[in-house]
Amino acid sequence: MKVTIDGQSVEVEPGTTILQAARMIGGESVPPAMCYYSKLKGSGGKCRCCLVEVSKGSDADPRPMPKLVASCVTGCMDGMEVNSKNSERVTEARKSVTEFLLINHPLDCPICDQAGECDLQNLSFKHGKSETRYIEEKRTFEPEDIGPNIQLHMNRCILCQRCVQVADQLTDNRVHGVMDRGDHANISTCISKAIDNEFSGNMIDVCPVGALTDKTFRFKSRVWFNKPYNAHRDCDKCCGKVTVWMFGNEIQRVTGRKDEYHEVEEFICNSCRFDHKKVEDWVIEGPRKFEKDSVINQNNYTRDMKKVVIETEEQILLGRAQDRKKISMSEIDYNEKIDGNLINDKDNG
Amino acid sequence: MSTAIQSISLSGKKKEVSKKEMTFLERLYLIAIIKGLIITIKHLFRKKITVQYPEQVRQFSPVYRGRHMLKRDEQGRENCTACGLCALSCPAEAITMKAAERKKGEEHLYREEKYAEIYEINMLRCIFCGLCEEACPKDAIYLTISKELVPANYDREDFIFGKDKLVMPLEMAIKNAQLKNAN
Numbered sequence: 001m002k003v004t005i006d007g008q009s010v011e012v013e014p015g016t017t018i019l020q021a022a023r024m025i026g027g028e029s030v031p032p033a034m035c036y037y038s039k040l041k042g043s044g045g046k047c048r049c050c051l052v053e054v055s056k057g058s059d060a061d062p063r064p065m066p067k068l069v070a071s072c073v074t075g076c077m078d079g080m081e082v083n084s085k086n087s088e089r090v091t092e093a094r095k096s097v098t099e100f101l102l103i104n105h106p107l108d109c110p111i112c113d114q115a116g117e118c119d120l121q122n123l124s125f126k127h128g129k130s131e132t133r134y135i136e137e138k139r140t141f142e143p144e145d146i147g148p149n150i151q152l153h154m155n156r157c158i159l160c161q162r163c164v165q166v167a168d169q170l171t172d173n174r175v176h177g178v179m180d181r182g183d184h185a186n187i188s189t190c191i192s193k194a195i196d197n198e199f200s201g202n203m204i205d206v207c208p209v210g211a212l213t214d215k216t217f218r219f220k221s222r223v224w225f226n227k228p229y230n231a232h233r234d235c236d237k238c239c240g241k242v243t244v245w246m247f248g249n250e251i252q253r254v255t256g257r258k259d260e261y262h263e264v265e266e267f268i269c270n271s272c273r274f275d276h277k278k279v280e281d282w283v284i285e286g287p288r289k290f291e292k293d294s295v296i297n298q299n300n301y302t303r304d305m306k307k308v309v310i311e312t313e314e315q316i317l318l319g320r321a322q323d324r325k326k327i328s329m330s331e332i333d334y335n336e337k338i339d340g341n342l343i344n345d346k347d348n349g
Numbered sequence: 350m351s352t353a354i355q356s357i358s359l360s361g362k363k364k365e366v367s368k369k370e371m372t373f374l375e376r377l378y379l380i381a382i383i384k385g386l387i388i389t390i391k392h393l394f395r396k397k398i399t400v401q402y403p404e405q406v407r408q409f410s411p412v413y414r415g416r417h418m419l420k421r422d423e424q425g426r427e428n429c430t431a432c433g434l435c436a437l438s439c440p441a442e443a444i445t446m447k448a449a450e451r452k453k454g455e456e457h458l459y460r461e462e463k464y465a466e467i468y469e470i471n472m473l474r475c476i477f478c479g480l481c482e483e484a485c486p487k488d489a490i491y492l493t494i495s496k497e498l499v500p501a502n503y504d505r506e507d508f509i510f511g512k513d514k515l516v517m518p519l520e521m522a523i524k525n526a527q528l529k530n531a532n
Contacts, residue, residue, distance in 0.1 A: 108461070109486075110430045110434070110486050110487055111430050111432070111461050111463045115432070219431075219449060219463050220448075222432070224433070225433060295437075
């Protein structure tokens with residue numbers, strides 16, 4: 001099947017969603033996603049950040065879809081034409097969605113441990129306004145303790161339900177979920193029961209905001225002062241492939257390896273994540289690559305700069321040889337002869 | 350015959366040096382000495398550009414940036430939450446900090462859940478550019494108008510200013526609050 005997104009065509013298998021097709025193309029036209037997580041079944045369709053405009057339904061039925069559709073749950077049709085970045089309507093809609101998501105968000109980024117790798121921060125940086133129109137009091141929750149390893153900040157939650165799906169699909173006993181309805185909806189363990197399953201720590205990785213954070217890393221350092229390294233160890237419970245976040249010789253945090261859409265490649269177990277913080281525990285493979293504009297790259301001028309090669313005729317960039325000599329005195333060849341005399345000869349002035 | 354490359358002046362400022370012999374008058378150097386003296390005497394009657402320092406003080410620029418201060422709010426709580434943006438923005442990498450969590454019963458000391466346990470500015474590195482002040486999201490760090498930047502000292506360690514030297518004194522915070530209430 002052929003799908004066209006922002007004018008770029010891609011061949012996809014039947015059953016692919018528009019978001020997955022856009023990710024196959026990559027670049028600017030990939031819609032942002034807060035709730036969709038490719039490694040979790042049934043995720044998506046909740047945050048409405050990934051809205052796109054379908055300007056042509058399919059080859060069989062070329063009518064455009066009347067409303068914007070959530071690209072993470074809408075399947076591709078043969079000959080479908082989609083506008084993501086190119087559409088004014090989509091940009092406007094994403095702006096509104098961002099504003100709605102931020103209504104009850106406490107905006108405490110200076111305190112939040114997720115700042116610097118937060119999807120909501122990226123979203124509001126790209127699509128958000130610089131000021132708020134919301135004058136009512138924000139919804140707040142009583143702080144709740146959900147165990148020794150995971151910190152829950154319900155105020156920051158955007159109810160994407162990724163963590164609920166992690167608990168459903170990775171752990172055998174789900175002990176937390178979305179409680180109450182509407183404005184009161186919140187993530188909670190029913191009777192403040194500790195979440196202690198071996199894979200429960202992955203909730204931290206999947207959380208797009210700072211609602212679920214690592215208690216062992218709490219306030220230790222900001223993300224951008226840490227250096228990420230790929231590391232692995234022999235673990236009988238999980239693959240053991242992780243990213244360690246180091247400050248000097250100290251491992252301050254262990255997370256899964258995240259790809260460019262901030263999704264972990266493989267889920268890791270709690271003992272890798274919380275209990276192994278010694279350098280001897282890990283085989284460090286090497287520094288991790290991160291995005292060019294990432295905050296981790298700030299104040300780092302040590303990268304090698306590649307020389308830009310412009311493929312054109314030599315003359316265009318350098319100019320004529322005699323002009324070059326006039327401008328730059330250093331290039332004068334004093335053995336050169338003008339009219340048969342040496343260049344610095346008396347007769348030449 | 351083509352002009353020699355050395356005599357071409359693209360900028361028009363090039364002066365050619367000649368090796369011609371000086372005349373008798375020039376060799377006396379009298380004219381040159383008188384010319385130099387005229388310049389010296391002219392400067393005697395110009396306005397002086399120095400000031401008599403302890404008695405006279407030069408006017409400060411309105412954007413003058415003096416020593417740093419970590420502000421407290423009107424209730425005397427520290428504004429800084431150790432978000433690290435000042436350290437990130439610092440081009441001289443002079444700022445380091447360590448965050449800690451606010452305990453129960455410390456709400457009157459720190460405004461937010463997190464606070465800077467250690468906050469240090471290396472005054473030997475600081476270039477007083479004010480970027481930390483600009484980056485601060487909590488209005489915590491300010492470059493004051495204090496005339497004394499860094500007092501002289503013998504040990505390098507004494508130039509690393511900790512929270513004891515940077516945080517605004519409590520009396521000042523109380524005075525500020527009273528001033529604000531009075532207005």
